[in-house]
Amino acid sequence: MTTGARRRMGVEERREQLIGVALDLFSHRSPEDVSIDEIAEAAGISRPLVYHYFPGKQQLYEAALRRAAEELSARFLEPHEGPLGARLLRVMERFFDFVDEHGPGFSALMRGGPATGAQSRTGALIDGVRQAAYDQILAHLGVPDPPPRLALVVRSWISLAETTALLWLDGRRIPRAELERQLVHDFAALAAVSAAHDERMAAVVRRILADEPPDGMFAELVRRLVRLAPGPHVVG
Numbered sequence: 001m002t003t004g005a006r007r008r009m010g011v012e013e014r015r016e017q018l019i020g021v022a023l024d025l026f027s028h029r030s031p032e033d034v035s036i037d038e039i040a041e042a043a044g045i046s047r048p049l050v051y052h053y054f055p056g057k058q059q060l061y062e063a064a065l066r067r068a069a070e071e072l073s074a075r076f077l078e079p080h081e082g083p084l085g086a087r088l089l090r091v092m093e094r095f096f097d098f099v100d101e102h103g104p105g106f107s108a109l110m111r112g113g114p115a116t117g118a119q120s121r122t123g124a125l126i127d128g129v130r131q132a133a134y135d136q137i138l139a140h141l142g143v144p145d146p147p148p149r150l151a152l153v154v155r156s157w158i159s160l161a162e163t164t165a166l167l168w169l170d171g172r173r174i175p176r177a178e179l180e181r182q183l184v185h186d187f188a189a190l191a192a193v194s195a196a197h198d199e200r201m202a203a204v205v206r207r208i209l210a211d212e213p214p215d216g217m218f219a220e221l222v223r224r225l226v227r228l229a230p231g232p233h234v235v236g
Contacts, residue, residue: 023064027105069125073132085217092180
């Protein structure tokens, strides 16, 4: 990515430009393979000027990760309208949009970046993304103070979505749209299994299913599971 002719920018504008350039480069290649010279060339400035705004590549890398974390957190924002299954599917579509656009950058963010003393800071960034996703899902469920089993279901599902995305990036052997739908079904399955063991979870699941249309995401899962049952069965 190049910016064309060099022009004067204010301090904050230049910093934001460098972060954007770095994020674009880190999104397509491993951070270890991107040099300060490449960042400077893409930004249309000199190498010393990059160091004027950031002490080194690690600091610029962390700023780019922070930008990525903020953008990823925003992908979980969704209006509280319509069936939960449809909402979760839209969230997963935006989540995989991000993964698709920022492959190596997403991997670096999820794995905490290079093994340096700054790993705790990058770890804190992804913890913030996970917490934002957790808070959003609970808000959609309308349960601000979740029982322990519900907290476990939501956090387990967020972890599953991360792992699925990282594995998908390694070859993309399963169509992305299939994984997006499967992850929504995974959420329903985790919640249903927990509901079979806990009445508070059962109440949450009943409320979710009461708002689901006959052709909704969770109803689709039920039809798929019924087909697996031995013997004659009716599929709606």
